[in-house]
Amino acid sequence: MNTKYYDLINQTYYFPQEEFTLNKDNLQFHNIDLMKLVEQYGTPLKFTYLPQISNNIRRAKNWFRIAMEKNKYEGKYHYCYCTKSSHFEYVMNEAFKNNIHVETSSAYDINIVEKLLESGKINKKTYVICNGFKRDEYISNIARLINNGHNQTIPIIDNYEELDLLQEEINGKFKIGIRIAAEEEPKFEFYTSRLGIGYRNIVPFYRKQIHENKNVELKMLHFFINTGIRDTAYYWNELLKCLKVYISLKKECPSLDSLNIGGGFPIKNSLHFEYDYQYMIDEIINQIKIACDEADVEVPNIFTEFGSFTVGESGGAIYEVLYQKQQNDREKWNMIDSSFITTLPDTWAINKRFIMLAVNRWNDTYERVLLGGLTCDSDDYYNSEQNMNAIYLPKYSKEKPLYIGFFNTGAYQETIGGYGGIHHCLIPQPKHILIDRDENGILATEVFSEQQKAEEVLNILGYNKKQD
Incomplete structure (x- = not known):
């Protein structure tokens, strides 16, 4: 037996x-x-x-490279590490050996970014994507980073007041992104994410507060799915809705050139685990290219924010x-x-x-x-x-x-x-x-x-x- x-x-x-x-x-x-x-x-x-941190970063970069070559995709790919998954220095030191970028969630994250800049782990070419609901100290820290010359800092606007709060403290012109308030899966207790601005309100928000604002340059649309990147009807439906918003916004805003498909990859949680990462990336890149080609707009640069997948x-x-x-x-x-x-x-x-x-x-x-x-x-x-x-x-x-x-x-x-x-x-x-x-x-x-x-x-x- x-x-x-x-x-x-x-x-x-x-x-x-x-x-x-x-x-x-x-x-x-x-x-x-x-x-x-x-x-x-x-x-x-x-x-x-x-070593597994660097290994997973290299794997993801290679999957995106293959997918972009296969689909003749002309945009660039930028891998961001989502710091909230683990803020420890040993994680950052390993991750930033791989020429990646950083996504922040709160005020003290900016202090970590400044430490990384001081130590040379990142530099002024490193994108700092600032997510989350922003008030007081977080706004001040983002402003300090930009005012000190880090021009690749992109605060992602989460609500209608944040833009005014940032402008009060930032000197001169700066870049921003806008987060889409995606609809949640039917099993959730609420319909729409508490984070971001609704699909229908993004273009009107741009027209009202950004279009004629000479101090603000809209660069990124941020799309985040709480359940992560998975091969489900829900995910593909939300991605297509996001692409419609991106295309509408791009036609009115030439400076918009990046799409952040936040929401991470799953990681192995069982010896039975199966997930075709390459297929998912191929299909995402393909869907984005098809939608943009049909609308006759340039494809966006792609940003991802992988936290759990990284560490x-x-x-x-x-x-x-x-x-x-x-x-x-x-x-x-x-x-x-x-x-x-x-x-x-x-x-x-x-x-x-x-x-x-x-x-x-x-x-x-x-x-x-x-x-x-x-x-x-x-x-x-x-x-x-x-x-x-x-x-x-x-x-x-x-x-x-x-x-x-x-x-x-x-x-x-x-x-x-x-x-x-x-x-x-x-x-x-x-x-x-x-x-x-x-x-x-x-x-x-x-x-x-x-x-x-x-x-x-x-x-x-x-x-x-x-x-x-």
Whole structure:
């Protein structure tokens, strides 16, 4: 009988895969021996595999290059990194090795942009696309960036007042974009995105506030779909509506030359994951070209804002199963040495699923289990995989420690989880390491942050303040 954990994975998925292989009965991720990381750094452990960031950027650039050549598309392609996915310096340093651009969401993002300019990671040719609802400090920071000579800064107008607010603080002429308030999928609780300006109102807005305004140059129309770029009737319908607006606007505004198709690519969340990136890009480029050719207008330069796609597949987390609780005749709870709410908050907040695999003991028999975190919250659990309503792991044994890994967790989890701050039930932030390779492919690791200590938590809570 095929009763080993390896047999289960091999029968359920195509295995091994590009990033997942085995060394005897231990899992390897991008040829990294994960058990060696456990032996060296312990658990719970967060890690970031930096080369995957550059790898995904290069893949996307190549897909767009192929699609544009195939369709004889005359516009240019610009890859932007969506900083809200992960603001960490190590992410930025790796991403901006690849001649890309940046998309911001709030005031402090501009401070990061200024640090990147100071360090030479980006330069005055780098586009800074400023999204989000803008008031006070965000407006001031954008204005400072433009007034200091960064002419490739493009604030994306989100509402009717923002243009006036920007003009009050920016000296001279500057570029802008306009965000379309796209309609949401039918399953949403509301019909139209709260962000941007409605389809029907964009051309009238241009005529009223931009057309005769000598200090403003409209360069970009911004189209964002909350569910991302997916091969659905909903996506293609919204894209065609966007193109109609672009064409109408282009006929009245010669300076308009760019279309930002914000809304990211999906990332791998299961070993069953299938997504034809090249087909999607081919079809997007083809649809844009057809619409523009039929209307006899120039095709736009294409901007994308990839956040999760850029950084998501670089991250992972490893936990030890500390204990097993048999709560009834069917449910076995494997208790991990951390908290899902603390370290993988999307699993708790939006029921997101990541790739989860045993790190060791692949040649042992398996059992069905539930995974529980350390907090006293009943919601601190993980109970199923993306493609099956269950979790199977090698059988628990006190004598044989079991380690499990969650993969492609690099986007949003640190910031949503409140990195370095106070966490539910005061479960500490785990140790975080960075993994890189040199020009010869030799692996190198370093500790980015140690596991949070009690003293750090008490400082935040105010217990260690000096008494007067």
